[in-house]
Amino acid sequence: MTSRERILATVKFQHTDHLAVDLMEGAAWPELMEYFKSRHGLRNVDEIQDHLGTDCRWIGLRYIGPVCDDPPSPAKKDAEKMDSGLFPGASLANAQTVADVERRKWPDPSWLVPDDFREARRRWPDHAIVFGHSWMPLFWTACQEFGMEEALVKMYTQPDVFEAFVSRQHDYYMDILSRALEAARGICDICWLGDDYASQTQMMFNPELWRKLIKPYLAKQVELARRNGMYVFFHSCGNIRSILPDLIDIGVNAHLVFQTTASDMDAVSIAREFGGRIAFYGGMDVQHLLSTGTPGEVADTVRSNAKAFEKYGGYIVANSHHGVSTIRGENIEAMCKSAIGHS
DSSP states (O other): OOHHHHHHHHHTTOOOSSOEEOOGGGOOOHHHHHHHHHHHOOOSHHHHHHHHTOSEEEEOEEEOSOOOOOTTSOOOOSHHHHHHHHSOSOTTTTOOSHHHHHHSOOOOGGGEEEOOHHHHHHHOTTSEEEEOOOOOOHHHHHHHHHOHHHHHHHHHHOHHHHHHHHHHHHHHHHHHHHHHHHHHTTTOSEEEEEOOOBOSSSBSSOHHHHHHHTHHHHHHHHHHHHHTTOEEEEEOOSOOGGGHHHHHHTTOOEEEEEOTTSTTOOHHHHHHHHTTTSEEEEEEOTTTHHHHSOHHHHHHHHHHHHHHHTTTOOEEEEESSSOOTTOOHHHHHHHHHHHHTOO
16 A cells, blocks of 8 residues: 555555554654664655655645744744744733724734645655644634633633634634645645644543534534545644544544543543544654653554554554654654554
8 A cells, every 4th residue: 555545544444554654743853853864864854754654744834924023033934833923922911802802913814825735746646645734723822812821711701702812713714724725625635733622631621612612613624624625633632532522523534643641542442432433643652652661662552552443443653742852763763663564
């Protein structure tokens, strides 16, 4: 099977020649880059991914807006970095009314444009291409702009003010997303969407509030991606077990990141309850296993996760987070080698 065939079969819960595997969200952080450079002479992320045999390749958006000369907000070269600059935080710290939210100026969505998806397909003809790196979350950006404590309070005490922000942020993102997905139609296989709702122990707020204030907007984003012929991978860390049925309900195809060390997110019970209904991407703990474990322990975890999902399919092996400086390169290699060797 090609990598593209393997990923698509996995999200459809079909048999594959071996486990699908990826480097979480296509990211290689400085310490990992240095490991592969010194150990194998590899010079960039493409060479690392080819060496590891990963199945996905990631592409995002380009920022073409004005250059900012303010040192705390340097010119941004991609969507993920741009977002943190144009949403600098605390812009709504004193907002008390819907009108206060509506007066806030949003960035111009035309500053973000699709990357060259056709060139990506020519470059990676046999890999699954993920349109991602467009971090424009509804809940988490609200936390950034109101302040986290104030955002959580407003969800309970002033839900109209909180939802006014969510609605406006959603409109901003849908403008960008609709143009990007149209350009990606027939080229990209997967659309990555993301937000963060939970700690490692539980949701940060009542799931009923999520269903009222977030779910309807997220459902529209998922529907747009599905209408453009793409599967949807949804990122949210921690224990989101309580809303997994809702993600299935709105058409999410895979949960990313699958953080098995979070409460109630162990592979065995998750596979038993949700296997065959939504795929899971991740499952390889970065806090302990990939940072302080041995390659043998990494291989054992790949095998145990695979066993949990063997009746259902729908499991993609990947590190549960990226950018953690303590992750050992030899453990990333063991993770990928074990996945590829598991038929």
